[in-house]
Amino acid sequence: MKTQSASRTLQNPPTSTAYSYSRLSALWDQHRQAARISIHRICRHPLGSVLTLLVIGVALALPTLLSVLLGNGESLSQHWSGGTQITVYLSENTNAQRAEQIMTLLKERYQLKNARYISPEEGLVNFERDTGIEHVVEQLRKNPLPGIIEIMPEIADLGSAQVQTWLNTIRQFPGVENVQLDLAWVNRLQEMARFANRLVHALALLLGMVVLLVIGNTIRLSTQNRREEIKIAKLIGATDAFIRRPFLYTGFFYGLLGALLSWLVVSIVILWLRAPITQLAASYQSVFQLRNLSFMGAMELLLAGALLGFAGALIAVNLQIRQIEPD
Amino acid sequence: MIELKHVTKSYEQNRIALSQASLTLAQGEMAFLTGHSGAGKSTLLKLIALLERPTQGKVMIGGVDLADVGKADIPYVRRRIGVIFQNPYLLPDRNVFDNVALPLQIAGWPSGSWLKRVRAALEKVGLANKEAVLPQTLSGGEQQRVSIARAIVNKPAVLLADEPTGNLDPDLSEEIMHLFQDFHQVGVTVLVASHDLRLIAKMKHRIITLKEGKVVNDGLDKHSIT
Known part of the structure; x- marks a missing residue:
């Protein structure tokens, strides 16, 4: 307290000028x-x-x-990971009608951005177009490709536990052979x-x-x-x-x-x-x-x-x- | 205005610079402080300017015991004291005007008010036409006058000078001493340390003589004019 009064007594306050001058404008x-x-x-x-x-x-x-x-x-x-799809491989004896049923079921159960059925015939055409190898079937005598359903979930993070549960459930569906999500590279x-x-x-x-x-x-x-x-x-x-x-x-x-x-x-x-x-x-x-x-x-x-x-x-x-x- | 009561200042190795020194300077008084080098003149001035603290005793300025002034408050006390040294200590990279304006800037005066005050201070020391030049282009006497202008620009109540004419020839020295006398006449308390006995005897003011840290002679009766 004493110190303060000391400095106050000896201070030369700029307020004594003709200027109206606040501390703030001084600063x-x-x-x-x-x-x-x-x-x-x-x-x-x-x-x-x-x-x-x-x-x-x-x-x-x-x-x-x-x-x-x-x-x-x-x-x-x-x-890239947004574009990742889950591929549902159907078993050999699953016909187009059953495939449609499975797809409807998937759409009802999960929130999907997109779902598409690709029949074995369609898959073969795509394959021939993409690879440039024609008349494969003639040589193989039988179309080796299974029917597949490609689905794209709404959920962004495909590595989540939720998606993992889906995969396991879908795998149990009658007429489904396998479900694949290549997460390794995303991970x-x-x-x-x-x-x-x-x-x-x-x-x-x-x-x-x-x-x-x-x-x-x-x-x-x-x-x-x-x-x-x-x-x-x-x-x-x-x-x-x-x-x-x-x-x-x-x-x-x-x-x-x-x-x-x-x-x-x-x-x-x-x-x-x-x-x-x-x-x-x-x-x-x-x-x-x-x-x-x-x-x-x-x-x-x-x-x-x-x-x-x-x-x-x-x-x-x-x-x-x-x-x-x-x- | 300035009061020292039984002030002792000792440095390390028991070197005693001041020993039980007492003196009082009334407000507006002018006095010279003299003695051989090492007699304690500089130490006494440093105690008043808060550059040193006494080992014992009391130093008071304007009724304030300097022992009560904390480190953070020292700047505010120094703003009320103008100090002049043998070396003018000017800033070489700033012109005369800026050197003299420094105390105003430090004390937080609005820059708009500097011109009038700096001009007045420079006029008082006779350097009104030199405000734009750099200090090193000035002579020693002129540089010392700039430092005096800087010391008085803030209108301090006390002016201390430590051998202000030490580097100057006799004519210039006398000029500087007369300047101090002018400030004394407008009410400033002035204390000048000098060993130039011939010159200070001429000035006819109180002379305080120090010897080995003691006040041995205080010529209050002989020379005082007030």
Whole structure:
């Protein structure tokens, strides 16, 4: 309490000016000045600043690029697993009429997007068309293909326990020989995606640390170079917050500009990869196109960069500012 | 305005810089602090500016015991004290105007109010036409005057100077001392540490002499004009 009254007695309150001047606009004024000073400092050593920005830009670009590619991969694998069907193989003696009955039953019991009966004859025609091998039956004397029903459930995740139960139930149907859902590759793909996801996170964490350290070190050097200035400012009544402010803005701007740079790098790389990947997809009769970082993703990147820069500067400046006292 | 009561300051290895020193400066008073180097002049000023804390005794400014001023409040006390050193300590990358405006910026004055105050301060030290130049283009005497302008721009109640003329030739030194006298005449409490006895005798103000950390002579009766 005594301390407060001490400072109040000795304080020179800016409210005694002719200006109507609130604390808030004083703070705004000081922040504007600090931001201006920090931009001035960044611009005064262009080479050093650009090098720092490049390090930050590359460090942020790497995990960002990987996560964008991963996002593309995930959308692609979703597209594929969405197209996965369950194939119900009917037994040899199941005729078309029974097949229709089974199909109606399946439609009633489960929520299906689609169900289609393919008779042995139709299957053979398809087979001959797809493979280009004609007159197979004449050689085999008998159509070896069973009738099948292809169904596509509404449910997206075909790996779920629910779908597994369906398969087991359908397998028991009279007239059904077997039910197949090739989940192995879908599972494998999902595992790989999960692995890649973790890899990206680990990488993002490590490279985020790099950004933190690079900015922290830059700010530390900057406080060292400004020892005298800090001493003078303290001598004429600067609070720690006042001294810290320009350094924090510098860290913030470094982070933000570095993130902006990494956005640019990622966009260029994506653009560069787009043409060959589109061609590759086209060879698989797909119209897949590599997508760039979304707008929200870019905003997250900028935010992450700015926060990392701010945090790095805060740590560095707090460690330094206490050691620098006027003598 | 400034009061020291039995102040002792000892550093490590038992080096005693001040020993039971007491003195009182009334508001608006001007005094010189003299003595050989190492007599404790700088330490005394540092205690007042809160650059050091006393080992024993009490330091008070304007009725406030500095022992009650916590670390976080030090900046607010320093804003009421203008300090001048032998070295002007100007920021080399900012022009004269920005150097002088620094205390206003630090104290949170609106930037719109700086111009008038900085101009007034520079005019007082006779550098009204130099506001746009960088400090290193100025002479030593001019740089010291810029640092004085910076010390007074915030209209402090107390002005402390530690060997402010140490680097200057006699003519310039006298000019600077007259500047301090001008501030004293408008009501600022001024305490100047200097070992230039010839010069301070000429000024006809109170002279406090320190020897080995003790006040050995306080020329209140001989020289005081108030």
